[in-house]
Amino acid sequence: MTPVPPPVLEISADQARRIALRAQGLLGAPDRRGGVAGVLRHLGAVQLDTISVLARSHELVPYARLGAVGRRTVEEAYWSGGRSFEYWSHAACVLPVEEWPHFAFRRRAFRTRPHWNHTLPDGAYDTVIKQLRAEGPLTATELGGAKNGGEWWDWSASKVAVERALMYGEVVCTERRGWKRVYDLAERAIPDALLHDDLDDAECLRRLVALAGGSLGIGTRADIADYHRLKAEEFDAVVADSGLVPVAVRGWAKPAWADPRALASEPRGRHRTTLLSPFDSLVWERARTERIFGFTHRLEAYVPRLKRVHGYFAMPLLAGGRLQGRVDPAREGTTLVARQVSLDGGKAVTPMAEALVEAASWVGCTAVRLEKVDAPELREPLMAEIARALS
Numbered sequence: 335m336t337p338v339p340p341p342v343l344e345i346s347a348d349q350a351r352r353i354a355l356r357a358q359g360l361l362g363a364p365d366r367r368g369g370v371a372g373v374l375r376h377l378g379a380v381q382l383d384t385i386s387v388l389a390r391s392h393e394l395v396p397y398a399r400l401g402a403v404g405r406r407t408v409e410e411a412y413w414s415g416g417r418s419f420e421y422w423s424h425a426a427c428v429l430p431v432e433e434w435p436h437f438a439f440r441r442r443a444f445r446t447r448p449h450w451n452h453t454l455p456d457g458a459y460d461t462v463i464k465q466l467r468a469e470g471p472l473t474a475t476e477l478g479g480a481k482n483g484g485e486w487w488d489w490s491a492s493k494v495a496v497e498r499a500l501m502y503g504e505v506v507c508t509e510r511r512g513w514k515r516v517y518d519l520a521e522r523a524i525p526d527a528l529l530h531d532d533l534d535d536a537e538c539l540r541r542l543v544a545l546a547g548g549s550l551g552i553g554t555r556a557d558i559a560d561y562h563r564l565k566a567e568e569f570d571a572v573v574a575d576s577g578l579v580p581v582a583v584r585g586w587a588k589p590a591w592a593d594p595r596a597l598a599s600e601p602r603g604r605h606r607t608t609l610l611s612p613f614d615s616l617v618w619e620r621a622r623t624e625r626i627f628g629f630t631h632r633l634e635a636y637v638p639r640l641k642r643v644h645g646y647f648a649m650p651l652l653a654g655g656r657l658q659g660r661v662d663p664a665r666e667g668t669t670l671v672a673r674q675v676s677l678d679g680g681k682a683v684t685p686m687a688e689a690l691v692e693a694a695s696w697v698g699c700t701a702v703r704l705e706k707v708d709a710p711e712l713r714e715p716l717m718a719e720i721a722r723a724l725s
Contacts, residue, residue, distance in 0.1 A: 338580055338589045339574075339580050340580065341580045341581045341582040341589070341590075342579045342580060342581060343581055343582075343597070344581070344582040344583075344584060345581060345582070345583055345584070345597075346583070346584050346585075347583055347584055347585040347586065347626075349583075349600075349601075350552050350583045350586070350590070350626065351626050351627070351655065351656075352601035352655060353551040353552045353592070353596045353597075353601055354550060354551045354552060354553075354616070354626055355601065355605070355616075355655055356551060356596070356601040356603075357548065357549060357550055357551025357552070357593070357596055358377070358399075358549070358550070358551070358615060358616045359373060359376055359377070359399040360398065360399060360605070360606050360608075360616060360652060360655075361601055361602075361603050361604075361605055361606075361655060362601070362602070362603030362604065363603060363604065364399055364400050364401065364606070365400075366400060369396075369400070369403070369407075369411060370396040370400070370403060370407065370408050370411030370412065371411045371412075371417055373395065373396045373399050373400065374396075374411070374412065374417075374418060374428060374429075374430055375430050376549070377395070377549050377615055378429070378430070378433070378545045378546065378548070378549045378561075378562075379423040379424055379427040379428070379429055379549075379561070379562065379615065380392050380395050380396075380412075380427060380428045380615075381395075381424055381425050381426070381427050381613040381615070381618065382420065382425070382426045382427060382428060382510070383425075383426075383613050384513065385635055385647060387646075387647045387663055387664060387665070388609075388649075388663050388665065388670070388693055388696075388697050389405060389696075389697060390513075391611040391612075391613040391614070392408070392412065392428055393405055393408045393409075394609075394610070394611035394614065394649075395611060395613075395614055395615070396408055396411075397608070397693075397696060398606065398608045398609070398610055398611070398614060398652070399606065401692075402692065402695065402696040405697075409509075412428050412509075413508065413509035413510075416431060416508075416523065416524075416525065417430065417431055418430055418431055419431055419434060419506050419507060419508065419523065419524070420506075420507035420508075420510075420515065421437055421440075421500075421507070422440065422501070422563070423437075423561075423562045423563065424560070424561060424562060424563055424615070424618065425563075425613075431524065431525065431528065432528060433541075433545070434524050434528045434529070435528055435530060435531070435532070435533050435538075436533065436537075436538045436541040436542055436545075437503075437538065438503075438530075438531035438532070438533050438535075438538055439533075439534075439535040439538040439539060440538075441501070441502055441503035441531060442531065442535070444501040444502055445502050454491060454494050454495060454498065455491050458491040458492065458494070458495045459495045459498065459499065461492070461495070462477055462492055462495040462496045462499060462505075463499065463504065463505075463519070465477060466496075466505065466517060466518060466519050467519060470517065470518045470519060470522070471508055471509075471516045471517060471518035471523075472516070472517055472518075473511060473514040473515065473516055473517070474490075474492065474493045474496060474514065474515065474517070475514065477492040477493070477496055477517070478490060478491075478492040479492065479493070496517050499517075500515075500517065503520055503531065504519070504520055505517050505518065505519060505520060506518055506519070506520045506523040506524060508523050536571065536572060539564065539568050539569075539571065539572045540572040540575055540576050542561075542562045542564060543558060543559075543564070543569055543572050543573055543576040543578065544576045544577050544578065544593075545561075545562070546558045546559075546561035546562055546564075547576065547577075547578040547591055547592070547593045548593045548595070548596075549561060549615065550593075551592065551593055551596040552581065552583070552590055552591070552592040552593070552596060553590060553591065553592075553622065554586070554588045554589065554590050554591075554622070555569055555570070555573075555588065555589070555591075556588075556619075556621065556622075557590075557619060557621075557622045558573075558578070558591060560619050560622075561615070561619075573591060577593075577594065578591040578592060578593060578594075579591065579592055579594055579597070581597070586625060605652075605653070605654050605655045606652060607651075607652065607653040607654075607685045607688055607689055607692075608651075608652050608653075608689055608692070608693075609649040609650070609651060609652075609661065609663075609689045609690075609693050610649055610650045610651075610652055611649065612631070612633040612635075612647065612648065612649065612650075613633075616652070617629075617631050617650055617657075620632065623657075627656060627657045629650065629657040631648075631650055631657075631660075632644075633647070633648075634646060634647075634648065635647055644660055644662060644674060644676055645660075645661075645662025645673055645674040646662055646673075647662060647663065648660040648661065648662045648674070648676075649661055649662070649663060651677075651682065651685060651686050651689055653682065653685030653686075653689070654685070656678075657678075658677065658678045658681070658682035658685060658686070659675065659676050659677040659678050659682045659686055660675075660676050661673075661674070661675045661676075661686065661689075661690065662674040662675075663690075663693070665697065665699060666703075668698065668699050668700045668701060669699055669700075669701045669702070669703050670690060670693065670694035670697070670699040670701070670702045670703070671702075671703050671705060672690060672702065672703065672704050672705060673705045673706065674705065674706045674707075674708070675704065675706065675707045675708065675716065676708045676709075677707070677708070677709055677712055677716070680712060680715065683712055683715045683716050683719055684719050686716060686719075687716060687719030687720045687722070687723050688719075688723055690702050690720060690723075691720060691723035691724055701724070702720050702724065704716065704717055704720070
């Protein structure tokens with residue numbers, strides 16, 4: 335690890351928490367003029383995931399920051415007008431199209447190594463490219479079918495080929511249609527001024543470290559590297575030239591770096607009360623979430639049902655700038671079902687009720703039904719607050 339220079343200043347853990355909330359768009363007035371596209375530019379990456387409970391995660395992220403923006407509006411903001419593309423960042427993410435050149439280092443890396451142990455028949459790659467040139471944009475199904483008929487990972491030759499072309503950067507995912515990727519040639523989908531891999535790895539990494547620092551506001555080496563899934567040594571190689579400044583946070587065991595803009599003024603403004611996707615960038619790194627909020631968060635969708643503690647898709651409750659509980663939601667017709675609710679004491683009752691009712695309205699539900707409440711003594715107060723919020 336490269337030696338860390340002395341911090342330019344020392345701040346409290348509470349200041350760091352508020353800096354992080356403002357940087358993530360969850361403290362202060364929401365940028366309604368920028369809308370969903372502004373949220374994407376501000377965060378730099380919005381994670382995609384197949385799970386849909388109230389809505390898909392990439393819809394929940396702008397909802398948490400802007401309120402009840404229409405779900406069609408969300409999709410159009412991401413995919414219309416060539417504003418974005420899907421690629422591998424923190425995971426599969428929607429990314430602002432202007433960041434295309436800065437993922438050249440990853441495209442180059444993909445071109446130099448084998449993938450998934452899939453063999454590709456001779457000519458299959460060229461066939462897919464020719465078909466997209468003649469007919470695109472197309473889904474894998476339209477390219478000849480995504481599966482061979484076996485297990486989930488048993489991809490067809492055309493699916494393997496188009497995914498490889500996506501990783502290499504010859505093909506771009508321009509939207510999701512019925513949750514299927516829609517592929518097009520990069521030469522058509524990416525503006526000419528951005529369609530290049532001219533930047534060397536160091537310049538790409540400097541940009542992504544700076545972007546991550548700006549989106550987080552403040553973070554440790556691991557926090558910032560994890561944002562776009564960079565290696566620790568890649569962070570070390572460029573942080574000195576990234577524009578981020580070293581700071582000390584009282585109570586943090588490790589050094590931190592901050593975006594100078596985040597330090598320029600004291601974070602102030604209204605705190606958003608909302609439910610967060612488990613894939614929201616405020617909470618997607620567990621160690622950071624525990625350090626900043628004292629809140630242990632884990633997605634349990636892939637945990638066997640009997641071993642789950644908080645539920646399949648437990649959504650943290652953000653209120654007053656703190657994580658005050660969580661709920662595992664579901665939908666039954668026009669009823670939002672709170673299958674399991676955990677609250678950080680009585681002070682979380684009203685915020686949870688407000689967040690549930692607002693979320694219900696957003697997804698077209700007119701009623702909220704409580705099932706399990708981890709603290710039984712809070713069940714009746716929560717039901718009363720929900721009834722009040724619905725009235």
